[in-house]
Amino acid sequence: MTRVxxxxxxxxxxxxxxxxxxxxxxxxVTTVRSQSKADKIKQAHSDATKDSLDFFIVEDVAKEGAFDEVVQLKPSFEAVIHTASPFHFNVTDVQKQLLDPAIIGTTGILQSVKKYAPSVKRMVITSSFASILDPFAGARPDHTYSEKDWNPITQEQALENPGNGYRGSKTFAEKAGWEFLEKEHPNFTLATICPPLVLGPIVHYLNSLDALNTSNTRLRDYINGTLKNSSDKEMPGPYIWVDVRDVALAHVNAMERDDAQNKRFFTTAGFFSNSEIVQILRKNFPEYRDQLPPESWKGGYRPTPHYGIDNSRCEKILGIQWTTLEQSVVDTVKSLQALRSSL
Incomplete structure (x- = not known):
């Protein structure tokens, strides 16, 4: 057992x-922004004792010393998994709403752990394919993306719009983590998890149909008819995806396994298109056929030729066997149906 x-x-x-x-x-011990969130999680894990699951309120991860108190809790922690970072584009101030929470939140917890929690030996941070992809290079048919790649975005470019702000936030935060490791020589190792678009079943007690994670909103909008008249030119962004359960497994295995230390992990199951998602929905959920784009719809096909991907490090070191797109879509829709029926 590890204290996490x-x-x-x-x-x-x-x-x-x-x-x-x-x-x-x-x-x-998990941090949340409010007591109401803690109560919902606690209720959902009612069998967990206080020794196995406890909570700590951190309202603002970008506040100086935000994690100082929690890292000093007893029993002492042996590992930290840092996932807290914003991912949305409903932004009016890129610096305050995207860059600061991601960068200051990451550097802040690294500093707090080094200063107050010498018992911590392993740190895992949620990053993103956004820190790998060069968003200015187009399809790059002669390139294969892997953990060796870094997004070349600048501070000036990150401030131009929310999309760039998100990409910059993930890139700068992850780089700050590796720079901290190199310069500060803490007692802990570091692993970073870099997923692209993340699909998969939602945890219904933490969600509403109006406030889903950004990636899953497309599935909601297909089954409710919002995207029925989508343009054939609609694109899925980076063209690659992963199931949330595989991402979770990557985090935990990266914490547990010795050979995962001080490495980045590009966690992707492969390529997809929005039209493939619609075909899966039409096949498995005939009740939504009238809400979906027509069978002739070809939206979201990736450009050909396009870049390649190398996810072999996740398979070899973390032992990930990727969930299929069909399984992920089906399980996600079933979770949305369960949420709707509980309202």
Missing amino acids: LLTGGSGFIAAHVLELLLKRGHSV
């Missing part, structure tokens, strides 16, 4: 990480 601090426990990915940590017998 999990930040951002009410988040889409973190909720699955928490479930897996508890299943494997680890003792977890």
Whole structure:
């Protein structure tokens, strides 16, 4: 058993990480932004004792010393999984709403752990494919993206719009983590998890149909008819995806496995298109056929030729066997149906 601090426990990915940590017998303290979030998580894990699951309120991860108190809790922590970082584009101030929470939140917890929690030996941070992808290079048919790649975005470019702000926030935050490791020589190792678009079942007690994680909103909008008249030119962004349960497994295995230390992990199951998602919905959920784009719809096909991907490090070191797109879409829609029926 490992004593683990999990930040951002009410988040889409973190909720699955928490479930897996508890299943494997680890003792977890998770940070949340409000007592109401803590109460919902506690109620959902009613069998967990206070020794196996506890909570700590951190209202603002960008505040100086935000994690100073929690890292000093007893029993002492042996590992930290830091997932708390914003991912949305409903932004009016890129610096304050995207860059600061991601960068200051990451550097802040690293500093707090080094200063106050010498017992911590392993740190895992949620990053993103946004820190790998060069968003200015187009399809790059002659390039294969891997953990060796870094987004070249500048501070000036990051401030131009929310999309660039998100990409910059993930890139700068992850780089800050590796620079901290190199310059400060803390007692802990570091692993970073870099997923692209994340699909998969939601944790219904933390969600509403109006406030889903950004990636899953497209599935909601297909089955409710919002995207029925989508343009054939509609594109899925980076063209690659991963299931949230595989991302959660990557976090926990990166914490547990010796050979995962001080490495980045590009966690992607492969390529997809929005039209493939619609075909899966039409096949598995005939009740939504009238809400979906027509069978002739070809929206979201990626450009050909396009870049390649190398996810072999996740397979070899973390032992990930990727969930299929069909399984992920089906399970996600079933979770949305369960949420709707509970309202």
